[in-house]
Amino acid sequence: MNYFSSDFKLGILGGGQLGKMLLTETRKFDIQTYVLDPSDEAPCKIGSNKFFQGSLMDFDTVYNFGKQVDVLTFEIEHVNVAALEKLESEGIKVYPSPATLKQIQNKGDQKDFYIANKIPTADYRRFENLNDLKLAVEEEQILMPFVWKSTEGGYDGNGVKVIRSAESFEGLPDVQCIAEVMVPFIHELAVIVTRNPSGEIKTYPVVEMEFHPEANQVEYVICPARIPDAVSEDARDIALKVSEAFNHVGLLAVEMFRTEDDQIVVNEVAPRPHNSGHYSIEASYTSQFEQHLRAILDLPLGNTDSKAAGIMVNLVGAEGYSGNVVYENIEKILGQDGVTPHIYGKKQTRPFRKMGHVTIVNEDINEARRIAEEVKNSIKVISN
Amino acid sequence: MNYFSSDFKLGILGGGQLGKMLLTETRKFDIQTYVLDPSDEAPCKIGSNKFFQGSLMDFDTVYNFGKQVDVLTFEIEHVNVAALEKLESEGIKVYPSPATLKQIQNKGDQKDFYIANKIPTADYRRFENLNDLKLAVEEEQILMPFVWKSTEGGYDGNGVKVIRSAESFEGLPDVQCIAEVMVPFIHELAVIVTRNPSGEIKTYPVVEMEFHPEANQVEYVICPARIPDAVSEDARDIALKVSEAFNHVGLLAVEMFRTEDDQIVVNEVAPRPHNSGHYSIEASYTSQFEQHLRAILDLPLGNTDSKAAGIMVNLVGAEGYSGNVVYENIEKILGQDGVTPHIYGKKQTRPFRKMGHVTIVNEDINEARRIAEEVKNSIKVISN
Numbered sequence A, B: 001m002n003y004f005s006s007d008f009k010l011g012i013l014g015g016g017q018l019g020k021m022l023l024t025e026t027r028k029f030d031i032q033t034y035v036l037d038p039s040d041e042a043p044c045k046i047g048s049n050k051f052f053q054g055s056l057m058d059f060d061t062v063y064n065f066g067k068q069v070d071v072l073t074f075e076i077e078h079v080n081v082a083a084l085e086k087l088e089s090e091g092i093k094v095y096p097s098p099a100t101l102k103q104i105q106n107k108g109d110q111k112d113f114y115i116a117n118k119i120p121t122a123d124y125r126r127f128e129n130l131n132d133l134k135l136a137v138e139e140e141q142i143l144m145p146f147v148w149k150s151t152e153g154g155y156d157g158n159g160v161k162v163i164r165s166a167e168s169f170e171g172l173p174d175v176q177c178i179a180e181v182m183v184p185f186i187h188e189l190a191v192i193v194t195r196n197p198s199g200e201i202k203t204y205p206v207v208e209m210e211f212h213p214e215a216n217q218v219e220y221v222i223c224p225a226r227i228p229d230a231v232s233e234d235a236r237d238i239a240l241k242v243s244e245a246f247n248h249v250g251l252l253a254v255e256m257f258r259t260e261d262d263q264i265v266v267n268e269v270a271p272r273p274h275n276s277g278h279y280s281i282e283a284s285y286t287s288q289f290e291q292h293l294r295a296i297l298d299l300p301l302g303n304t305d306s307k308a309a310g311i312m313v314n315l316v317g318a319e320g321y322s323g324n325v326v327y328e329n330i331e332k333i334l335g336q337d338g339v340t341p342h343i344y345g346k347k348q349t350r351p352f353r354k355m356g357h358v359t360i361v362n363e364d365i366n367e368a369r370r371i372a373e374e375v376k377n378s379i380k381v382i383s384n
Helices: A017-028 A059-066 A081-089 A098-105 A107-116 A130-138 A229-246 A288-296 A330-334 A365-378 B017-028 B059-066 B081-089 B098-105 B107-116 B130-138 B229-246 B288-296 B330-334 B365-378
Strands: A009-013 A032-037 A050-053 A071-074 A124-127 A146-150 A160-163 A177-181 A185-195 A201-203 A207-211 A218-223 A250-259 A264-270 A309-316 A323-328 A339-343 A354-362 A380-383 B009-013 B032-037 B050-053 B071-074 B124-127 B146-150 B160-163 B177-181 B185-195 B201-203 B207-211 B218-223 B250-259 B264-270 B309-316 B323-328 B339-343 B354-362 B380-383
Touching (some): A009 A059, A017 A032, A017 A288, A032 A059, A071 A288, A107 A177, A107 A229, A107 A264, A124 A130, A130 A177, A185 A264, A201 A229, A218 A365, A229 A264, A330 A339, A330 A365, B009 B017, B009 B059, B017 B032, B059 B081, B107 B229, B107 B264, B124 B130, B185 B229, B185 B264, B201 B229, B218 B365, B229 B264, B250 B288, B323 B354, B330 B339, B330 B365, B354 B365
Parallel strands (some): A009 A032, A009 A071, A032 A050, B009 B032, B032 B050
Antiparallel strands (some): A146 A177, A185 A201, A207 A218, A309 A354, B124 B177, B146 B160, B185 B201, B207 B218, B309 B354, B323 B380
16 A cells, blocks of 8 residues: 555544644655544644545435545544444544444443453442432442543543542443542553554553642653553553553553552553543653554554653643633743644633643753653743 | 644745655644645645645746745745845744845855865855866966855756866866865865854764765764864864854754864755754654754753764665656665665656665764665666
8 A cells, every 4th residue: 555645545533632742743654644623623624635624423414425445544433433443444544443432431331341351450340320329329339439431422531420429420421431449550551553454563661650649639740650660561561461461453551550569450542542642752762652553554563762851741731721722832832842832723711721842852861850840830820 | 933733834845855844743732734846746635724826936926926825934045045134024923034045055155164264164266157177287286186056046066076187177167166176175064053043052962974995975873973063163163163153043054074184164055854863863852853953943952962863874775767767775774773774755757866865873873874785785766
């Protein structure tokens, strides 16, 4: 197959920041792209060969879009799977496959899948609705605190809540859900695994999410994770096992906990480029976006080693600001060594909206961490 | 000034591969771009916010284009300088300035400038036309062999010829020219210098052009150059001196010879991102394209150090092939460690047309060189 400067067309469902960073790679290789997104202001309007505005959940819209391309991928899991299945049955290559996506889309099914495949994960129970869960709590079948997760539709922390008392139930939607034991972890880790249709597999190094000591928010994604080698090896092995179980094509980001007794427990997966892999654009020999492209086109996978230590800081909209975005002090952080801002191109900021990220690369991980803190403390996403 | 996700507009004259790689950076920072290029199939048609088809040499076209933007830059020197001067006089920021461009566009003026500024360069004489040069040769004022250069319009080796005998004059255009002494060099080197309007200056490491032993063509651009540190320091110092003399804004690529007795002699300069800096996209903390953008927007300059050794191989159209391009064995080279192809997006190949380049990065420069040779021997730019 001739992908480069040819008539080949790659379709991408979703035109947000993940799609935008994937387009950097399709432009580099001069591979034609068609992008579908509901928003007329999607970041992928620029950089794609053809942009289509439409719903990702509408069968006909997704089906008609998919019929125009040779390979179809997605940057977001919330897409019409029935349309993907029909496209696949008609010979369009869909990567990751609709079968993989179905196993992942529903968090209850995802948990069942881990159990069936002997992958370590936190204990849980599934409930058809909120009332069933409340009853189980009243009957003390489920003990507080625990983690409530909506099985479908959660994204970026939505659809997840720690239930500490009966009051925590307030405002929860009445949907299918799981109640999960809280894992007492000392590190939250992630490993990105890539597979291509020919079966080549590569894992990226283990990354670590460093949390704010009080706010309990991820502040930094750090590569490599500052953990013992033996724990890293365990984490990569388990990520590989998860990847093999799913038999996916493309990227699979495996989020894990390291418990106090050095056990690795799988939290959840995402079958696409992932926030925890953004550092790779600057720090790795092959960025996760190029790697995803290589995988779904069945090209040889690239080297996943790092050229330097990498730390990623998310740029989210500051509280109290809504409107036309302004990146305050961005000139200041550009004056620091090895600092690269990525601005996603969303014109409007809102509190906590993901507006961009900043990568800090340095030979010395401690120096990178020091600069990352300066970046975090300087830049602010506000409105004018 | 607020450049990021704002109404600010950067204009780029020329929409070829240099512009395309610059657009990767403007997209990363979400900076709006307008691009002007004569070709309806220019690589920058995708990735720019607005693309205009028109002549870069036509006063009105360039002037009207420039009036729509806040800062204007160019990826090619052959543009209408009078239009740039008028735009600058009307308050549009033009970087590099028309004054700098004028000093560089004419190779005779460029050589005179080196002499005036005590910058070492090969001895030369200027001639108004071919006949004057021939007379000087007949009268043995000029001894063969020497290098003939057209003072204007030369590009990528056009407009340069070694004159070894009277027969060499055949086919030369009757234009203003210089005759330059052939420098017996052992290395061809280049240094990219960046300056911003605030006066911050940074130099990239010295790179080395490795020539094919027989064909006398550049095969590899290697960073860092495999030369003694003292010679590197000399080369960077001289590049800085050139940069200071021009007082330019943006990138300045300074091409130099290292003579047999370790003297550094300036050959010529280009006031823009340069082929000799393409390695920086993967190998440097800051790519030359991001650096150019930082410079012309008066942002702090980025770290010019390398994360790893980098080698660049040009992909030019193979002899005997014209038509729809096919990159033969590109899958094969993607299977090598640290190999990144850049495909410029020109649909049609022609013998020797620049169609792309490949960067090889590796911790070990010798291993990078070994892989670069495999890349060079594998990939072929042909037509179907």
